[in-house]
Amino acid sequence: MAANGREPLGIGLVGCGRISETYVRTLAAHDEVRILRCADLDPERARLIADAAGAVASTVEELLADDLVELVLNLTPPATHAEVALAAIAGGKHVYGEKPLAADRGRAREVLDAAARSGLSVGCAPDTFLGRAWQRARELVDAGAVGEPVAARATMLGPGPESWHPDPAFLYRPGGGPLLDMGPYYVSALVALLGPVARVSASARITHEVRPVTGGPRAGDLLHVEVPTHVAALLELDSGAIATLVTSFDCWDDVGSIELWGTEGTLLLPDPNEYDGVLRRRGRDARGTWEAVGEPPGAYSRGLGVVEMAQALRRGAPPRAGGELAFHVLDTLLAVLESAEAAAVADVTSRCRRPDPLVVPVWAG
Helix, strand or coil, X not given: CCCCCCCCEEEEEECCCHHHHHHHHHHHCCCCEEEEEXXXXXXXXXXXXXXXXXXXXXXXXXXXXXXXXXXXXXXXXXXXXXXXXXXXXXXXXXXXXXXXXXXXXXXXXXXXXXXXXXXXXXXXXXXHHHCHHHXXXXXXXXXXXCCCEEEEEEEXXXXXXXXXXXXXXXHHCCCCHHXXXXXXXXXXXXXXXXXXXXXXXXXXXXXXXXXXXXXXXXXXXXXXXXXXXXXXXXXXXXXXXXXXXXXECCCCCCEEEEEEEECCEEEEECCCCCCCCCCEEEECCCCCCCEECCCCCCCCCCCHHHHHHHHHHHCCCCXXXXXXXXXXXXHHHHHHHHHHHHCCCEECCCCCCCCXXXXXXXXXX
């Protein structure tokens, strides 16, 4: 039984790939949740993850039929996110999924509308903005530590996943690429700090149409690239701040960070793919001197959004890493791709609220 005297929220995990191992470790540290069933197209993989979670290996049908499963944790590849989410909602389950919410706006909206009709909640990664570094950054921004936010730089550069991912092909198909794979971390962080995006302009390219897999079990395979692998965009926010976003699988140095400039100072933020990291602030008259204003890196905590969603459901509140935020982030990223293809400015028609800051830190367990 959880510390609040209630039974843990029962979770059914669908999709037992590599990332599921991290979710299992994170959720095991929180008594608000309990993984009850695990399902995968590979029954042996489902058994391995179920054993690690202290759960039962199941088919998807068995998982959805279990009344003790209240929330489906959807860790399937992006192309099936909407399909699994809709099946879960039809079975009367809340859904928390990996990013993106769906591969296109229509399917994403279908998921949110189905949940709304059924009185169910949708949550979606990324949840890194719930981590200590990002909540501290939110506190600083709201307190005026940099004055009025003017501009931001969000940069994710790397060589692509084919040297380490066990099955990287889907990351070069629609729904993947550096923008839809990694962009959600950066745009979610920007929205959590500064609010929603109003319009975008962008350029994009495919640098290598065929890429060899150089590591893992698929080494030697050739990947046929169907999506841009280097994307550069300007994001104009409702607040008036302007952000530069660059995501790339075509650069041989790994770079991941966000920098925020305001009328009174600058914040240098860590990689938004992480929950913790050192924050540095420099005032407008500091002459190059940075002040550490955050804690050093801590645990890698993929899955905090599931814990926060469980807490929210028990008190009848929407999750902070919720569906409308995920939809707005997806809408923004798709607008970036559309802008690049049309060589024109694209409006972002959706909006969402900035997630409320955490009152009780979700990472405290």
